[in-house]
Amino acid sequence: MITDVCVFALGGCGGNFGDEFAQRNFYSVAVNFSQSDLNSLHHVHDKLKLIGSEGLGHQRSEALELVSNHVEVLTSFIHKHCEHASVVIVPFSTGGGSGSGLSPLTLNLLSNMYPDKAIIAMPIIPHNEESTTALMNNQQVFEELSNIEGICIAPVDNQKAKSRDFAIGKAKIYNVTNKSIVDHFHALYSYTNESSKSGSFDKKDFINLFKQEGYCSIAEVIDVSYWLEKEKLILNPSNTKKLLRSVLNASMFAPIEYDSIGKAAIIIDTEDEDVVDNIDNSIFDDFANRPIDVFEGIYNNEQSNFLMVVLTGLSMCQTRLSEIDEVLEKRQQELENLPRTNTAFKSKFSSLSLPSNKPAQKKEKLSTQDILNMYKKR
Template sequence: MTITDVVVVGLGGGGSNIADLFAERGFFSVAINFSSQDLSSLTHVHHKQKLLGSDGLGHDRQRAVELVATHTSVLTSFLIKHCEDAEVVIVSFSTGGGSGSGLSSLTLNLLSNMYPDKAIIAMPIIPHDEESTTALMNNQQVFEELSSIEGICIAPVDNQKAKSRDFAVGKAKIYNITNKSIVDHFHALYSYTSESSKSGSFDKKDFINLFKQEGYCSIAEVVDVAYWLEKGKLILNPSNMKKLLRSVLNESMFAPVEYDSIGKAAIIIDTEDEDVIDNIDNSIFDDFANRPLDVFEGIYNNEQSNFLMVVLTGLSMCQTRLSKIDEILEMRQKELENLPRTNTAFKSKFSSMSLPSNKPAQKKEKLSTQDILNMYRKR
């Protein structure tokens, strides 16, 4: 059965790949791109929109805006057709490329303007530190634009998190690890909205209201609480649960969390171990400058489960991550400035050398037939 109250809109190649994974998990998902080749590679999305004017933009995000400006009705009609009945719209896109990053702010502005009562979640995918200078510059431009859009929740996916775990992994594996992790988080959270509990349920209204909070978002998920406590050699108490969650937040595929503000939070606990439930309280928010305005709780006791998830919304911009990219760009700019002037001129010592085959042939005196005959007469 397809989930239709949450719609995922994938922009460009990277964003559409995430939309394809959401569709595979059962969420209604669509993809928008200039590249027909990228669109044809998607196997699960429910609808695809090929934009006119180009078949790929080569990281030129400004070109995406210029092209879609002449066909804005195509984009808006597609969004209205597929997002009208949803209560939550997730817009996923890579910030480093051309199509997705170029279309992102325009699409999010259109959606927030058309549907002020919906929960609009931007899901920008931040490039890792070793990606091209153009990709990193595009990322900074996108986040400048996102900061001016009101009423949206931003869940910044950070490819550097996967890269830092194993520097030997290639780009394709980084994308797969990151994308799957993020989609799994949202799928796990949404799945609890259909679970019942005597101790307190996390329902669909909670899900919607959680992501209606403006600001940044992050998710910490602990699949086996006992395992991670034992690994960290921590005894079970509220203080150590806070340490555990902070550690998991740092290792998640979202950009590093800033602790100077928080809006809302959700706590999902699924375990038969009552000690785990008793040792999770609002002290987990002590690191923030304020307590959440609202906390949505879901407490379940499924057999053989020892699961914990905390979702934070209304966070401050991921300044630490963006400042790191600024430092990388500054370093690269200095490297370019210190390069010796490129010399493209070349002059060979032998470019005018005369070869035997190039010498003009000496004009040969033409002989008459009689002269040739005389050469062979007996004298």
């Protein structure tokens, strides 16, 4: 089990990420108000059921109100499970109630309790077709995250999966996104156990990479040569940079901004020396500055020309958040243009006296002889 990394999952969506991480052998725990959500997790190593409500129905303010009465329960759970770790990953949905409500408090507690650890916030951004409440919650969460110092933020964007296939359902979006993101972190961490004569990416590099404050994104190319050939590009540093930018744009992370960068990691795994020779620091030319530090790992285990680039210390994902603002503005205009809702109803026939409602006239009872006489007269 990977115990120097703790995945501290919040809410239903975060818990699903925690379960994926646990399946990759990362030590993972989950916190939620909903017992049914916790019961659905089969791989996390421990669970905390917060008292006060069985789910919050997207009311994120209620999460903070409820947990404030029992904050020592949360801090105790943090201490129990995060004390041993050098890196703490906190996945949570920004659109729901439990995860989005608990996340700023939890991240502030972690940052305050463990200033020497790498704290990675992993907010999962809803896609544009989700409810207005979910999108508004997202904007509130990012406002609050911007006020927390000392954390790395890796924003996962469900819109990326939705954009690939507009017919894709929620379950498929979550499945594709969860597996893709967890696979990135698992692949990166796995190289800390590999050795190389050309330069290794070790566990200290992994920690220092994510101790950089700011936003984070990851680009992964399984076969550089294949993709260059597919795009009809020759192998050179300029085209490798173009490929990486394309992969970053298509990744499951929110679109990145290029006005600043803190640190970076480059992992190259190939037996093709030409690939190694054509990947250099020119891949950072699009940024306003060069990275403060670049951690490199160069291996020759793969025949498929594997390349991964991790960027930290990026600016806030303003483009994506502005897009959500535009969606909310459009919905606000739609609501303002709706005719006033009329809930009153008055029937024209509510006082109608139906025949069945009139009292029946009393019928005179005939004797048997009277009835017999009716027929004798004929």
